[in-house]
Amino acid sequence: MKKILQVMGILALGVLVFWAGSQVQARGRSDRAGKNSITVVQTKIVLDSYEFGPAVSKIVLETDKPLSEAVLNSETAVATAGIARQINDVYLSDAQGNRLDRYTKSNHVALELAVDYNTEDPAQSASPFTFDLSTYRNYWVDSYVVKVSGLGLKRSGSGKLQLVSSEQEAIENRLTPSADRFSDRGTSSLPYAAYQPESAAAGEKNPLIVWLHGIGEAGTDLNFPLLSNKVAALTQEEIQSQFTSSGSGEQTGAYVLVPQAPTAWNEQYGEALIETIDAYLANNPDIDSDRIYLAGASNGGAMTLEMGIHYPDYFAALVPIAAPYSYQTASDNDDKPYSLDEETLSALKDQPMWLIHSQADTTIPASESALPFYKAMIDAGFENKWISYYESALGTDLPGQVYNGHWAWIYFFNNQVTGVQSRENIGSMSGLSGLVATNPTRGGASKATVDGIEYSNIFDWLNAQKK
Known part of the structure; x- marks a missing residue:
């Protein structure tokens, strides 16, 4: 009987050690995943002037880790000031949104957006300007939130593509080339x-x-x-x-x-x-x-x-x-x-x-x-x-x-x-x-x-x- 109890004790101790080891491994994987995940730390809007006025033609995302690649997929979506935008292109860029040469690493990614104008309701054009009819003056809008979802980014040194999302205020982060x-x-x-x-x-x-x-x-x-x-x-x-x-x-x-x-x-x-x-x-x-x-x-x-x-x-x-x-x-x-x-x-x-x-x-x-x-x-x-x-x-x-x-x-x-x-x-x-x-x-x-x-x-x- 004593032998049986000793054997059972050894088995129980083995199970405990195995469980503890598996928890350490799981925690290690989680820590590495958190450490390697890509986060958008700032969003900038690029304003160009058109015959109808200013429009956001591009957004520039700054990430916390250097990137080797950015790709669009069926899940990628962008909305500026609450208006869904068509994405024309995506690429790694410098801080001003200028396209970088292939294989150049960067903490910035630019998304070029299609520009349109709604004559019936200019607000639907997602302009950063608003016109006050009482004063006949243009003003900057108070808020310009940029929401990005499902953007494929690859961290430099990693072969794995991550789907990254962000939602940030960008009205004060303007680029005006x-x-x-x-x-x-x-x-x-x-x-x-x-x-x-x-x-x-x-x-x-x-x-x-x-x-x-x-x-x-x-x-x-x-x-x-x-x-x-x-x-x-x-x-x-x-x-x-x-x-x-x-x-x-x-x-x-x-x-x-x-x-x-x-x-x-x-x-x-x-x-x-x-x-x-x-x-x-x-x-x-x-x-x-x-x-x-x-x-x-x-x-x-x-x-x-x-x-x-x-x-x-x-x-x-x-x-x-x-x-x-x-x-x-x-x-x-x-x-x-x-x-x-x-x-x-x-x-x-x-x-x-x-x-x-x-x-x-x-x-x-x-x-x-x-x-x-x-x-x-x-x-x-x-x-x-x-x-x-x-x-x-x-x-x-x-x-x-x-x-x-x-x-x-x-x-x-x-x-x-x-x-x-x-x-x-x-x-x-x-x-x-x-x-x-x-x-x-x-x-x-x-x-x-x-x-x-x-x-x-x-x-x-x-x-x-x-x-």
Whole structure:
């Protein structure tokens, strides 16, 4: 009996040792799994500017461990600000979301997202901007949560793919590559952001484009005028290549200056704007002060005209877009029912101008602004004055997308201002009947022609204007 008890004791002790050993092994596997699991420690959003405004085109995840691979699978999903997003690509990246060479290890992974715009409900486009109708101003949204699920990541040194999920607030973790092209930031009488052409060199003089934002981009955050539309397109090769240096003309490119007003542009900011431009010229002596081109949209377009009237000898050309214009109705005469006051006539007579407007604009109807104003200038015999008049605001970034008709500036940034209305028809036909909106010919069936030289588009024409 004693022997039996001894044997049973030995067996029991063996079972206990085996159980204890198995628990240590299990705990060891669990510890290793926890130690090797991949965790997202930060989420960044990449904002690009489009014809409809800013959009999150990419997210960048930072992980606690270096990665060797990132893959999509049927379970991978991304939602930004509560809106499900289509994923176009995934790859290992640097901290800014730039793709790395294959086999390069990284703690960052970028997911490229399809970008869309919902005209009926812009909030469904997952924009980080919100527009307050009570103040007519853009603001950053208070929260922008990015949720990722089922993303396949492989830890460096491991052959096992892990499915990783995360949900993080990202509104303060913004990357803005298009706005960052305006690397020169400063404050004179007004804060500003500026772009210096890549080819700028001593000995050559370069033109300057000054862009005036709309009412929604006023304030103290320069990201608003830089991201609310495609002003960054003015810094890119397609448009930059159309500007040549003064003198030899061998150098291409133009400076671009974007000042910001604290409130809507109005006459009180005129002196401050001139002081800001002058200060920028002093800091960049290779800018040709005889080739300063002023352009603006909506409220900025109105300020463009205001500056032309009050500083008639300062700018080489004016480009008001979707702008309100003042004019007087002289009589009920069908042929010449519109006229301008003497101050406006005198100031604008010798200033090159190119107006841009859309027939679908209900915010500032063309028939009550750009068209009669332009008609009055033609009736006054003004030369080198042009207007591109479109049927609607038809998109290019999203082909076939019809935007708010007020957004005629999309044609300017998309380099699609090529046609102009016939001056002969406008002058000879009654009322406004000589102005016919047209999208197919990009604003008009005629071409801007000065001193026998025909210009292919607005930037080709701008480059030729000089005080």
